[in-house]
Amino acid sequence: MSEFDFDLFVIGGGSGGVRAARIAATHGAKVGLAEEYRYGGTCVIRGCVPKKLFVYASRFSEEFEDAEGFGWHVGERSFSWRQLIAAKDKEITRLEGIYRRNLDNTGVTCFDSRAEFVDDHTLRLTATGETVTAKYILVATGGAANLDPDVPGIEHAITSNEAFHLEELPESVMVVGGGYIAVEFAGIFNGLGVKTQLMYRRDMILNGFDMDLREAVQEEVAKKGVEIITDDVPVRIVRRPDGRLDVTSRQGRTCVVDQIMYAIGRRPNTEGLGTDAAGIILKPNGAIAVDAASRTNVEHIYAVGDVTDRVALTPVAIREGHAVADTLFGNNPWTVDHSLIATAVFSQPELGTVGLTQDQALELTPNLDIYKAKFRPMKHTLSGRDEKMLMKVIVNADDDRVLGVHLMGPDAGELAQVLGICLQMGATKADFDRTVAVHPTAAEELVTMRAPTERLRGA
Structure with a gap:
């Protein structure tokens, strides 16, 4: 009989954690998993899946316009934001149900709770106060959206999390940032008829991509009607009596918008996790430091996905989680090659x-x-x-x-x-x-x- 409650305990029910739990269970391991919010993680609940659905919705405005060139005459058009939100919520609920069923079907014991380290083998489930022990522990808590705490009035800003649940579609919006999420949401809002500004601190959007691609995308996004403001950031946000926002920038610009959405990157979600109690070493930005096998400095504790701040992409987290499970329980040690990722x-x-x-x-x-x-x-x-x-x-x-x-x-x-x-x-x-x-x-x-x-x- 094992001295531990579980062979593997996974903290986080996102894509990476769920894959690791399922694969480990199919290898015969006794697996527990704790998720404090909804199963599926950022990607399914408030990330790439609902975002892609929004992208589809926003493209129809151009499709209707393009149809005339092919002989179609499209009649009166209207768009219901609330109908889109309802359809999106229904689909996300369906997908979350699939995640839960897949875990149940493989014999994973799930806890709807936050889990925090008590020591390097013990976790406290905050929903009930009970503790569980595990031979191996995998941290897969993902990341959280950043806001700029130095900007007065930042409490008036939203992130992509809130953008998926707005009660009304704003008439105007400023998106702050120039990476994946910022550029995608600028296109979404613009395609849905919102007057959209994109403000970025660098001289060109999509830093890190090939320069020819960056130039081409920026040119086309601007042609579609998004006002791109570079080399600038907000320095103050003030709520007006009419509910709109006055935004003042570092370069002295003043803008009035209905919403301001920050998409300036994400931070590893390790705050309050109790990593000190487990002796886990963190990087300066709060990410969990791991080796090529996703192992932390504590030999029996692993971490995958965005919490490690390696490659913040859902398929990468899935591969990392799968590799950990195969290595520990499948007699098939392997590591993920991060060098060539489409x-x-x-x-x-x-x-x-x-x-x-x-x-x-x-x-x-x-x-x-x-x-x-x-x-x-x-x-x-x-x-x-x-x-x-x-x-x-x-x-x-x-x-x-x-x-x-x-x-x-x-x-x-x-x-x-x-x-x-x-x-x-x-x-x-x-x-x-x-x-x-x-x-x-x-x-x-x-x-x-x-x-x-x-x-x-x-x-």
Whole structure:
């Protein structure tokens, strides 16, 4: 009989924690899991899933306009924010039910409670006060949205959490930030008819992405009507008697908006977790420090997902959780390769990317061939919309290996997933070249670009 209540106890019912719990249970481990809010985590409850549903909703305004170019005459249109919210809530409830059933079906014991460390093998369930012990503990508590506490009036601001539950759609909004969430929500609000400003502290949105992609997305987002304000941040927010907000910026701008939404990054969710009691080392930003196997400095305590501040993407957390479970209980030790991860930004237009940016590739080798095509998608030859698509392939000129592919346009995220397989397999430009094109598609540009648009050669 084990000296512990559980072989594995997971703190957090998000994607990474649930995957680890389920896989460990299928390997025969006795598993417990504690979740203080709703099962599914940020992605399912207040992140990528409801956001993608909002993106779909916001695209219809352009689809109605584009239809006329193809002979359709669309009648009177109206939009119900409350109907969208109700439909979204119904879908999230359905998905949460699936998460719970999957845990039950694999024999995981679930606790609807917050769990905090008492010591390195013991956790207190705050809902009941009871304690449980585990041989291994996995922390999968995710992250939380940031606000800027130094801005007077910041209590009037919302984050993406609240944006999913607004009672009314605002007439005007300022989105603060320039990353995934900020750019996506700017597109959502704009597509739903909200007067939208995007304020970012840097000179160009989407820091960390390939520069050509950043420039192209910023240009297209602005053409769609989002007012992009760069090199600036709010320094004061004041609630007016009429309920609207006066926003003053560092550069002296003054704006009046109905809502201001901050999307300036997320912080690892370790506050009040009791990591000190367990002896767990945290990074300066509060993230749990782990090795390549997701193990903390305490040998039997692991952490996965956003709480580790490695790659804050749901599929990465899922892979990390799966690896921990297989390693501990499946007699199959493996680690996650974080070096080549395909990702998408559901901006408008959409962005998909896998591999190295041009600047990153130059750190690997000074000899690059750059293939780039920027063109009007076939659909817009009839719709009349002034929107471009971008495709960029970065090739190591020394061995012909494709180092990165960066896309902007319809279904860029879908393309990035398939391209991720190609790059994982070590595809070369010659492999692309001998692939027969699918015509007529935008994606055929990836296999028909024969001559580099730019050759970069070191000394």
